[in-house]
Amino acid sequence: MTDLFTPAADWQRLPDRYVTVRWLGALAYNLVTTLVGVLAVGFLFDWGWAGALALVGLAWTGWRVIRAGRWVRSFGYAERDEDLLITHGLWNKRLTAIPYGRMLSVNVESGPIDRAWGLARVELVTASVQSAGHIPGLQQADAAALRDRLIAAGEAQALPL
């Protein structure tokens, strides 16, 4: 399909396993923050308000868990001849195009949850901090291969800064 955010290209999607990782991430982060907030409010003010906060926290967690799958499916990247396209977002859609020639370095990172599912995150660094070329949740082998392809393309097409 061709629209504003997915121009004709060979679009790659993220593996389904990454949805689980996002779930876990959302659960871990939200439940901990909710618990801390609830305890703080409970001890300092009133347990009634703490209960309300707990409900809000749970609703928020549920919302993030429901959205995780759709967010992951909305994410895509495409390696074109001269640039890398990254698209994501459900309500706020965005499409970022980064020419290989502008890349300064490519990082591959993998946190403990990512590693347990054999995933890694690739980050493209340009001279601009706004570029934010992140591709999360790739399979580790894919991530390493993508990194090598990007570096090779970047070296072949380097543009002056």
Add this chain to the structure above:
Amino acid sequence: MTADPGPVGFPPDALPPAAKLTERPHPLTPFIRGWVVLLAVVISIGREFLPNGEGSRPLPPLEIIFAVVAALAVAAGVAGYISWRFTRFIIDADELRVDTGAIFRRSIRIAFDKVQSIDVVQPFAARMFGLAELQIDIGSHERSKLRYLQLGRAYALRDYLLARARGYQAEAATTTRSVSLLTDLHETDEVLVQVLPQTLLLAAVTSHEFWGIVLGGLVFVTVGLAIGQWWVLLAAAVPTISGLFGFVSRRVTGQFNYTLSRREHGLRIARGLTSLTSQSLPARRVQAAQLSQSPLWRLLGLYRIDIEVIGWGAVTDNEDKSGVSTILLPAGSLAQVQVALAAIWPRADFTAVELSPAPLRARWLHPFSGPFLRWGHDQYLVVSRHGWLVRRWQLVPHARIQSVRVTQGLLSRRLGLADLEFHTAGMRIAAHASGVEAGVVLERQTELMALLHHPGPDVSEPFPPPTSDWSEARAQAGPEALRADQAEATISSTE
């Protein structure tokens, strides 16, 4: 690049040997650096003894005051002397080194070809003694400073270092031909833009910042009158008037005698009344420019240009600080704007870029600025316009764009609009185009990206390309040499 600083095609044998220079700061340096500290100490201690309403403390006997001040002066003098004694600037054919520190020795060595630009700054205290500070910009956040040197020496050293940075083994001159105390101009310099003090004054009193302060004062007064408290009038008037006075005088003195000139090694901006700054402008490192126009300036036809330069993140962008600033033009007519922009981007002409307005329905999202939103691009530049009261034009050369992003929120999707962001290396001017027709973005996407990949000749390259021997060498060499050459050009033209 090899270690040989000579440009491609320049036979190293022909280089004249450079003289060795070991430079000490001027003997007055410790006094100039120390007097600010001393003043601060005296003021902060003195304040303790000022009457403050709750029974002032009795002043200690005069002898004690004198003794304390004398002790402070001696201590400062000794510290200053030691620091002066151990500071040395070594500048010769092989190296540029700054040695400082008596107890913790520190030696900074700078590769000549990494010197991006050199600025001569004269703070007020140094100015009174005809001294100046040399700031060496090597593109990192920290600038090496040589302070203080005699003004003539500072200019001469600057010219020498800039010549070295361009790869010439220049003769280290001991004096300079600069004639004027105010402007740092040679007789050979080509003056591009000069802003008169009266223009600065006019621009300051018609700027939106000025009227913002006035409005703030008026609001205060109105509230005061409404609740029937007459004293509010005075309470509001004093800070407002002093604020206005301070604002105008800062704008005028900071940019006094603003001169943009071209010398053989590049562009230079000189400005300032109480503290004089002469900074070199590295055209290739300018990432983006922003023109702005306050409401009243529209009647007067005045504009201001701010620029974004790689590695200048920490330098000041306001007028009240001395030193290097990212203001390319404090206030000037459209013709001056064009000259100033042509100086950094000779190939681009932003007035020739065809701008298309945002569609009517963009006003749902941008109720005030909607009618004024424009964007467009040509072969060299992307131009976008924003703003309701203060009009802003953002100019970014394709060759400086790091990445492009299209964004669309829930509402703008419904309206068939999209926003474009152009990311450059720098944070201050976030170039973007808002409320663009989604269809147009879709249509232009490929074209924009193609310009990004193949920007063609660099915008900073002058129109008739220089036909020196090494540009021919560049044309004949392969892609590897081309890349090395671009690096060379980046360094050499950034003076």
